[in-house]
Amino acid sequence: KNQVEQSPQSLIILEGKNCTLQCNYTVSPFSNLRWYKQDTGRGPVSLTIMTFSENTKSNGRYTATLDADTKQSSLHITASQLSDSASYICVVSVVPSNYKLTFGKGTLLTVNP
Amino acid sequence: NAGVTQTPKFQVLKTGQSMTLQCAQDMNHEYMSWYRQDPGMGLRLIHYSVGAGITDQGEVPNGYNVSRSTTEDFPLRLLSAAPSQTSVYFCASSFDRVPENEQYFGPGTRLTVT
Numbered sequence: 001k002n003q004v005e006q007s008p009q010s011l012i013i014l015e016g017k018n019c020t021l022q023c024n025y026t027v028s029p030f031s032n033l034r035w036y037k038q039d040t041g042r043g044p045v046s047l048t049i050m051t052f053s054e055n056t057k058s059n060g061r062y063t064a065t066l067d068a069d070t071k072q073s074s075l076h077i078t079a080s081q082l083s084d085s086a087s088y089i090c091v092v093s094v095v096p097s098n099y100k101l102t103f104g105k106g107t108l109l110t111v112n113p
Numbered sequence: 114n115a116g117v118t119q120t121p122k123f124q125v126l127k128t129g130q131s132m133t134l135q136c137a138q139d140m141n142h143e144y145m146s147w148y149r150q151d152p153g154m155g156l157r158l159i160h161y162s163v164g165a166g167i168t169d170q171g172e173v174p175n176g177y178n179v180s181r182s183t184t185e186d187f188p189l190r191l192l193s194a195a196p197s198q199t200s201v202y203f204c205a206s207s208f209d210r211v212p213e214n215e216q217y218f219g220p221g222t223r224l225t226v227t
Contacts, residue, residue: 004155041220041221042220042221043117043203043205043218043219043220043221044156044203044218045218046215046216046217049215089155089156099158099161099169101158101216102155103155103156103157104155105153105154105155106155
């Protein structure tokens with residue numbers, strides 16, 4: 001069964017610190033991997049989309065890495081801000097479309113002042 | 114651009130009642146979909162559409178109906194609400210043609226069935 005596992009479930013850090021969120025997947029075949037940010041009470045917003053041939057992709061202070069051989073991805077947040085407090089969701093696509101997406105349960109990040 | 118809009122934002126239903134969750138997008142996206150998000154679970158696909166007049170089932174379609182008469186609108190109907198349908202519902206849309214197509218989500222509808 002296709003699965004996406006995220007760790008940790010939740011994380012608390014101080015403002016200005018860096019953090020790394022992990023995503024392991026067993027989805028096969030693999031087309032692309034996405035990271036979304038979901039603020040409380042809002043819909044998910046796309047941060048990055050990576051195909052199997054990409055190792056890293058950045059979006060401002062967010063940098064996603066992908067190792068397709070080990071089926072692992074990470075999202076690194078640099079110099080965290082209070083507005084980074086949100087759930088971060090890893091999503092893996094079986095085919096190059098939005099029909100077959102497998103969503104992780106998310107990592108809840110809290111950034112404290 | 115308003116993006117993806119959903120109404121209502123909140124809804125409380127009694128078991129057995131019916132209702133329609135509205136979703137609209139103004140980005141001329143071919144692909145639209147409905148997800149539900151439950152505590153401790155990832156988003157799950159209910160139904161999706163690749164264009165006007167074309168719909169298909171997702172992972173958890175039972176108890177829900179959809180139709181797509183225009184490119185812009187994709188309503189989700191609950192025919193006879195059950196407590197198991199208490200959830201947050203998200204509508205999403207994207208272009209269908211490019212392989213790595215970013216999906217845009219609406220703000221969600223929080224539904225409680227008593």
